[in-house]
Amino acid sequence: MTALLRRIAPQLLTLLAVLVLVTVFFPGFLSVGFSGDRLVGSPIDVLKRGAPVALLAIGMTLVIATRGIDLSVGAVMAICGAVAAAAVDRGWGLGAAIPLALGAGLLCGLWNGFLVAVLRIQPIVATLILMVAGRGIAQLVTAGQILTFSDEGFAFLGSGTFLGLPVPAWAWILAGIVAGLVVRRTALGLLIESVGVNLRASRLAGVDSTVLLVTVYMISGLCAAVAGLIVTGDIRGADANNAGLWLELDAILAVAIGGTSLLGGRFSILASLIGAMIIQSINTGILLAGFPPEFNLVIKAVLVLMILMLQSPRLSDAARGLATRRRRTDEGAAAPRAVKEAPR
Amino acid sequence: MNLRRLPLYATIAIFVAAYLLCWLQFPNILSTRVAGNLLTDNAYLGIAAVGMTIVILSGGIDLSVGSVIAFAGVFIAVMLRDTGLHPLAVFALLLILTTAFGAAQGALIHALAMPAFIVTLAGMFLARGIAYLLTLDSIPIDHPFFESLQKAYWLMPGKGRLTLLGVLMLLSVLGGMLLAHRTRFGTNVFAIGGGEGTARMMGVPIGRTTILIYAFSGFMAGLAGIVFAIYTAAGYPLATVGVELNAIAAVVIGGTLLSGGSGTVLGTLFGVLTMGLIQTYIVFDGTLSSWWTKIVIGLLLFLFIVLQKGLLKVGLSRRTA
Numbered sequence A: 001m002t003a004l005l006r007r008i009a010p011q012l013l014t015l016l017a018v019l020v021l022v023t024v025f026f027p028g029f030l031s032v033g034f035s036g037d038r039l040v041g042s043p044i045d046v047l048k049r050g051a052p053v054a055l056l057a058i059g060m061t062l063v064i065a066t067r068g069i070d071l072s073v074g075a076v077m078a079i080c081g082a083v084a085a086a087a088v089d090r091g092w093g094l095g096a097a098i099p100l101a102l103g104a105g106l107l108c109g110l111w112n113g114f115l116v117a118v119l120r121i122q123p124i125v126a127t128l129i130l131m132v133a134g135r136g137i138a139q140l141v142t143a144g145q146i147l148t149f150s151d152e153g154f155a156f157l158g159s160g161t162f163l164g165l166p167v168p169a170w171a172w173i174l175a176g177i178v179a180g181l182v183v184r185r186t187a188l189g190l191l192i193e194s195v196g197v198n199l200r201a202s203r204l205a206g207v208d209s210t211v212l213l214v215t216v217y218m219i220s221g222l223c224a225a226v227a228g229l230i231v232t233g234d235i236r237g238a239d240a241n242n243a244g245l246w247l248e249l250d251a252i253l254a255v256a257i258g259g260t261s262l263l264g265g266r267f268s269i270l271a272s273l274i275g276a277m278i279i280q281s282i283n284t285g286i287l288l289a290g291f292p293p294e295f296n297l298v299i300k301a302v303l304v305l306m307i308l309m310l311q312s313p314r315l316s317d318a319a320r321g322l323a324t325r326r327r328r329t330d331e332g333a334a335a336p337r338a339v340k341e342a343p344r
Numbered sequence B: 001m002n003l004r005r006l007p008l009y010a011t012i013a014i015f016v017a018a019y020l021l022c023w024l025q026f027p028n029i030l031s032t033r034v035a036g037n038l039l040t041d042n043a044y045l046g047i048a049a050v051g052m053t054i055v056i057l058s059g060g061i062d063l064s065v066g067s068v069i070a071f072a073g074v075f076i077a078v079m080l081r082d083t084g085l086h087p088l089a090v091f092a093l094l095l096i097l098t099t100a101f102g103a104a105q106g107a108l109i110h111a112l113a114m115p116a117f118i119v120t121l122a123g124m125f126l127a128r129g130i131a132y133l134l135t136l137d138s139i140p141i142d143h144p145f146f147e148s149l150q151k152a153y154w155l156m157p158g159k160g161r162l163t164l165l166g167v168l169m170l171l172s173v174l175g176g177m178l179l180a181h182r183t184r185f186g187t188n189v190f191a192i193g194g195g196e197g198t199a200r201m202m203g204v205p206i207g208r209t210t211i212l213i214y215a216f217s218g219f220m221a222g223l224a225g226i227v228f229a230i231y232t233a234a235g236y237p238l239a240t241v242g243v244e245l246n247a248i249a250a251v252v253i254g255g256t257l258l259s260g261g262s263g264t265v266l267g268t269l270f271g272v273l274t275m276g277l278i279q280t281y282i283v284f285d286g287t288l289s290s291w292w293t294k295i296v297i298g299l300l301l302f303l304f305i306v307l308q309k310g311l312l313k314v315g316l317s318r319r320t321a
Helices: A002-025 A042-049 A052-066 A072-090 A095-116 A123-142 A154-157 A165-187 A187-199 A199-204 A209-235 A247-255 A267-287 A291-311 A313-322 A325-330 A333-340 B003-025 B034-043 B042-056 B065-082 B087-112 B116-134 B144-150 B166-184 B184-194 B194-202 B206-232 B243-253 B265-285 B292-318
Strands: A032-035 A038-042 B152-155 B160-161
Touching: A002 A291, A002 B243, A032 B292, A038 A042, A042 A052, A042 A165, A042 A267, A042 B292, A052 A165, A052 A267, A052 B003, A072 A095, A072 A123, A072 A187, A072 A325, A072 B065, A095 A123, A095 A154, A095 A209, A123 B292, A154 A165, A154 A199, A154 A209, A165 A187, A165 A209, A165 A267, A165 B184, A187 A199, A187 B194, A187 B265, A209 B152, A247 A291, A247 B003, A247 B116, A267 A291, A291 B087, A291 B116, A313 B184, A325 B184, A333 B152, B003 B265, B003 B292, B034 B042, B034 B265, B042 B065, B042 B166, B042 B184, B042 B206, B042 B243, B042 B265, B065 B087, B065 B116, B065 B206, B065 B243, B087 B116, B087 B160, B087 B206, B160 B194, B166 B184, B166 B265, B184 B194, B184 B206, B243 B265, B243 B292, B265 B292
Parallel strands: none
Antiparallel strands: A032 A038, B152 B160
């Protein structure tokens, strides 16, 4: 437990700092209350609005842990949203729409995984293909229009409330718990890390890296499908052009803020989820704090740069050089990379 | 035949073959008018892609390009509106700014030992954000000098217009070719792309080269921004979203390995032209929808990557044999 706390301490501190910063500018930020049977307030809003990035971050963490990257998740969201909306639009019902959308996500993941694991194409290039072509495919499904629908069940996925919390918040929290249990209560997480640290060595040690890599990209596709369903349900329409646009970048950022090295190896889904919440708190906070919206990107960029500098392996190496040996273990976030570079 | 040049030849061959296919269906496509427009319409993308090629040759990536182009347009429009500076002075100021911006990104990448992907992602937010700060509207540029730049062209036989913008792109490609393949800096770029550790041991100044690489990309993005501003006669902060992806796609279709260390600047030109040709074909056809552009570019990307993979395998087996 203390090891886990030490691992996520930098992320928790950052989240705390962001929350304090926002509260200074907007004092009512942290208030949560009941309206009827649902919780309302900015923190709840953050949990809800952050759902797509948080869901993507779960899959992205696993992909990045294998030394990969999945640029296509935003486009996959658009495809899955379009597929689901098209199914509902044709009167096939939600019972067909959700499996079809999830299937589309898995299929996209299978394609990415095939390129990476079987054809051995660099992940960034392999997933770039679907990132470029994916939006075209989504537009093909919606025939270039924004497909709207009026299915209450589908809308519930994006804007409903269950036991006081918004459904999207439940979705990413549950997905996070399931993914966390599966990778940490079985050997799966360890195997993923071993593939990320040294693909060849783990192959020689008998790890079926091909199946593992394909699985990881399929999980990422599945997460993107759920995120696509939520976004589509929320606006009650499938927008092939804008659904999930640039969310892959936010998801990668969440993982990076979560301290998982982009060079693969040790990962923490929990830290990535906190990273996603940090990003969403910044987004919501800037709006609530009353800054003109044109400041959003600049503030976000500066905050991101500051967070990255704090977590930079080289800077923390320098800090470690100055500090006593005991402080070494406290720099959990940068440890994997530093260890890899200079095994001491 | 030099195996390393094969991706370049393949790119050129596919471009020529595609052009021939288009010509069989629409004979008019083989005219200097279409060719001139192909150059003009893709000038900004081509210039940005030259900078991207150098970055990718070094094994890096620059996601900030599209945002920098948008910032450039807005900066030029605002400066021309609010100050009495001559456009050329504004251009010079802009190029200094974007070059410094690129250099700062390179310095951060080197100093923090962070992946270029993440640092330039922050740069992408920052440049777009600064563009928003300058204005949220589309600002028209109506300056006599701008009009003369827009109308500057050389009439080719067949009434095709070789515009100043098109020439600027061709010159950029030429400059990029010389820089990448004929200078010490270019050799250093290839060395870093081949492997940073090895390059360091060979005495390549990693830090200085990294900063210069991203400064060059920033400069080219600024130049692309100027061209885009002349092309559209306006500055709009929401313009050129995702151009960095088009540039990366053009570089890959042009036969440069995204892992760095292998590729050509000339290939990138043909990558850009191939992508432009697809769009021209869709315009000529008139019944195809615009999303086919994306799907076909995706397919082309796939084709080229698999081709390179195959070539690499053949090359390796030949070396070990």
